[in-house]
Structure formats: structure tokens, C-alpha cells
Amino acid sequence: MKKKTVIFISLLMSALLITACSNTGDGNNSSGNTAKTNGTTSKKGYQTTGKTEDSDYQGVIRNGKYKASKARGVGITQEADNMLNLQSFESGLTSLSKNQFSPKKYVFQEGQILSRSTVEDWLDRQSGDNPMGLNPKDNGEKDAKKRNPMYIQQIEEQDYMNDNDGKLSLGGITIGIGMNREDYYQKEQYGSTYTSKISKEEMTKQGRIAAAKVLARVRKEKGVSSDTPIMIALFEQAPNDSLVGGSFYASTVSKNGNEIGSWKDTNLSSYTFPATATKSVPNDNDETSFEGFQNKIKNFFPNLAGVTAQGQYKNKSLQGMKVNITTQFYSQTEITSFTQYVAQAARTYLPTGIPIDITVKSADGSVQSFLSRDDGSGDFYTHVFSSY
Known part of the structure; x- marks a missing residue:
């Protein structure tokens, strides 16, 4: 729970779920500027958050409070997880859902069907005490090649609601299942970590075995009918030492009963910038563009600890980029000037036609400023966080 809260705060302005503040504007916006939303919409029994863009979902507010997930904080079965997986998993699941549940038609609601205890049981190993575990029984082996690994790392539910004359009804469900390629374990408590x-x-x-079981179980939950569309997406976790999060690799939709539709490859993959010796990006032009941006701001502002980025590709086409810049600035005027310069350099050097988020952080991890651009705009919206 603590890890997810940290991520939410540090990426407040770049959240891709309900009201992402990615409105474009003048790259020289000063401290205190924020994106405007359409406001909340009153309904019978509930309200919605409003949204900044047609591509965003409106979220559900009941009794003046955002409708949080029943299983909030559940989804990590290992302590040594790559936190970038959390960000990629949640934002990627919402993006995939838009292909099935259009933001123009549906209202987003955090998962309300699966309880915290249910998800915890599913993520655990199957045993006499927990017959619902989706991970295999512990066979008692300690050798990495002989033991039964934990295949499933996280599960998340998202609900998509119909608005019928001011009343919400369940219109569809998305279930994300995070799968391990590397399972980390200890042979004894507080001992060394093995893989x-x-x-x-x-x-x-x-993943497909787990998906079939999850579908059958969700169908039995109260409020879910036999013909409620259920989308299931499978996510490949990135290793703990990866500089980027994982990616969704396949999805399917069940339109009726426990029948699984055909699986579709997403052809999505995440890459780090600058490229590493073991994993180069699919398009050399993208790498060249990032290097130009990186060199430009490093030469102008020497007090930088690092400039990195994560890019998501569909096949060999770059779909979006999240840039992280770590500084050693302390002065508010330095941060403001730097943010203005970054906006200019980003317009000049970074790839066009894709959404880009840039987060500027101090060495202690606190966010100093944020820049964002939609895929159809050339200018960056900017926000500098005040130091008081």
C-alpha cells in the first residue's frame, strides 16, 4: 500500500486514469497553473469527477468521496518488486480498456466486485487452507529449477459503468493479471534472495490457465451477469533490476458465460532511453532524438544527476514516452528557468506526434516540476511546484 501511495503522489500530474492533467499550453506556464476540468456532474445518487479530455474516463463519486477500489493496496506478492511495474500495469490496463469500453460511453469505477481478502487468496499458493490460490502448491523444493515458482504477481479489477437516467449499472469489467518471468524467493527467512x-x-x-479460472470465478460474483463483457489482459512483469516497467502482451474478451474469446497479441513492449548494451530501441531515430534532448539540457544545466526515459512501442512504432530528470537544484528560480528550458528542448528534439510526460525531481525524489504534451500538440503544459 505504501509503495502504491508513493507512486501516486510522485506521478500526480501524469496519472492516466481519470482526470489526467495533460492539457497543453504555453511552455512558459508559471508556478501555480493547473489544467481546467469540466467540473463534476450531479447525478441521482452519485457524481462524476468530470474530465479534461474526451479520451479520459470520468470517475465515480459517492457521498462526496471518490469510489476507491475494495482491494486497494493488494497486488504485490513479493517485497522486492520493481515499482515501475505498478505504474505500467495500472496505466496500461486503462489504456487497453479504452479499446473495449469507450470513455465516451462508459464511466470508470475502481473495482468493487473483488474484495481485498479474495484477491489476497487468489494471489497466494494453492493449499489445504487456501484452495482458491492461483499459484501452484509449494512442493517443498528449494532449488531454483525444481521448486514450483509463483507465476502470478498481481491482479487488478476495473469496472466500467453505464449511466441510465442518473443510475449506474455495470456495463463491463476489465481484469489485469500480472505474470512473472522471474520469481524471487528465499530459502530461509532473511536469507539470500534466489531466482x-x-x-x-x-x-x-x-497466464491462460489463470485467466480461465478468474473468469469463471468473477461470473459467480454478485452483480455480474452471464452476458457482462469481461476483458482479461495479461501483463509480463519486468525484472527487479529493469529500468522500465513491464508490458501487457495479450488480451481477450468474454462476452457470455465462461467462454474465453480468442487471444490477441498487443505487440506492446517497453524500452529505456538511453538504450543499454543489451537492449536497443526498435527505432534508431528515436534514440538519436532522445540523445539530442539529453545533451542539450545537460550542457546548459550542469547540475543534473540523470536524464532517462521509458518509451512504449507497438511493434516498432513509439506510442508514448515518460522522461525522468533528476536535478540538484534548490532555488525556486533555478527550477522555474530549468523547466522553461526543458519545454523548449523537448519541442525541438523529442519525437513528435506522441504523448510525452516529463517529471523533474530532486535528488531526494520530491517532484519539482512537471511537463506534459498530448499526441496532437506541439506545446507542453508545464507546472512548477512551489517550495512553500
Whole structure:
């Protein structure tokens, strides 16, 4: 729970769920400027958050409070997880859902069907005390190649609601299942950490087995009918030492009963900028553009600890980029000037026609400023966080 809260705060302005403040504007926006929303909409028994763009979902507010997930904070079965997986998992699940549940038609609601205890049981190993565990029984082996690994790392539910004359009804469900390629474990408490490798073929097989079980169980939950559309998406977790989060690799939609539709490859993958010796980006032009941006701001402002980015590709086409810049600035005027310069350099050097978020942080991890651009705009919206 604590990890997810930290991520939410540090990426407040770049959240892709309900009211992402990605409105474009003058790259020289000063401290205190914020994106305007359409406001909340009164309904019978509930309100909605409003939204900044047609591509965003409106969220549900009941009794003046945002309708949070029943299983909030559940979804990590290992302590040594890559926190970037959380960000990629949540934002990616919402993006995939838009293909099935249009933001123009549906209202987003955090998962209300699966309880916290239910998700915890599903993520645990199957045992005499927990017959609902989706991960295999512990066979007692300690050797990395002989033990039964934990295949499933996280599960998340998202609900998509119909608005019928001011009353909400369930219109569809998305379930995300995070799958491990590497399972980290200890042979004894507080001992060294070991790794069981999981092949892509085995991950794919176990993911589909889990999906069928989850679908059958969700169908039995109260409020879910036999013809409620249920989308299931499978996510490949990135290793703990990865500089980027994982990616969704397949999805399917069940339109009736426990019948699984055909699986579709997403052809999505995440890459880090600058490229590493073991994993280069699919398009050299994108790498060249990032290097130009990186060199420009490093040369102008020497007090930088690092400039990195995560890009998501569909096949070989860059779909979006999240840039992280770590500074050693302390002065408010330095941060403001730097943010203005970054906006100019980003317009000049970074790839066009894709959404880009840029987060500027201090060495202690606190966010100093944020820049964002939609895919159809050339200018960046900017916000500098005040130091008081």
C-alpha cells in the first residue's frame, strides 16, 4: 500500500486514469497553473469527477468521496518488486480498456466486485487452507529449477459503468493479471534472495490457465451477469533490476458465460532511453532524438544527476514516452528557468506526434516540476511546484 501511495503522489500530474492533467499550453506556464476540468456532474445518487479530455474516463463519486477500489493496496506478492511495474500495469490496463469500453460511453469505477481478502487468496499458493490460490502448491523444493515458482504477481479489477437516467449499472469489467518471468524467493527467512526463471512459453500457458479460472470465478460474483463483457489482459512483469516497467502482451474478451474469446497479441513492449548494451530501441531515430534532448539540457544545466526515459512501442512504432530528470537544484528560480528550458528542448528534439510526460525531481525524489504534451500538440503544459 505504501509503495502504491508513493507512486501516486510522485506521478500526480501524469496519472492516466481519470482526470489526467495533460492539457497543453504555453511552455512558459508559471508556478501555480493547473489544467481546467469540466467540473463534476450531479447525478441521482452519485457524481462524476468530470474530465479534461474526451479520451479520459470520468470517475465515480459517492457521498462526496471518490469510489476507491475494495482491494486497494493488494497486488504485490513479493517485497522486492520493481515499482515501475505498478505504474505500467495500472496505466496500461486503462489504456487497453479504452479499446473495449469507450470513455465516451462508459464511466470508470475502481473495482468493487473483488474484495481485498479474495484477491489476497487468489494471489497466494494453492493449499489445504487456501484452495482458491492461483499459484501452484509449494512442493517443498528449494532449488531454483525444481521448486514450483509463483507465476502470478498481481491482479487488478476495473469496472466500467453505464449511466441510465442518473443510475449506474455495470456495463463491463476489465481484469489485469500480472505474470512473472522471474520469481524471487528465499530459502530461509532473511536469507539470500534466489531466482527461478520462467520461460515465456510457460508464462503464457500459466497466464491462460489463470485467466480461465478468474473468469469463471468473477461470473459467480454478485452483480455480474452471464452476458457482462469481461476483458482479461495479461501483463509480463519486468525484472527487479529493469529500468522500465513491464508490458501487457495479450488480451481477450468474454462476452457470455465462461467462454474465453480468442487471444490477441498487443505487440506492446517497453524500452529505456538511453538504450543499454543489451537492449536497443526498435527505432534508431528515436534514440538519436532522445540523445539530442539529453545533451542539450545537460550542457546548459550542469547540475543534473540523470536524464532517462521509458518509451512504449507497438511493434516498432513509439506510442508514448515518460522522461525522468533528476536535478540538484534548490532555488525556486533555478527550477522555474530549468523547466522553461526543458519545454523548449523537448519541442525541438523529442519525437513528435506522441504523448510525452516529463517529471523533474530532486535528488531526494520530491517532484519539482512537471511537463506534459498530448499526441496532437506541439506545446507542453508545464507546472512548477512551489517550495512553500
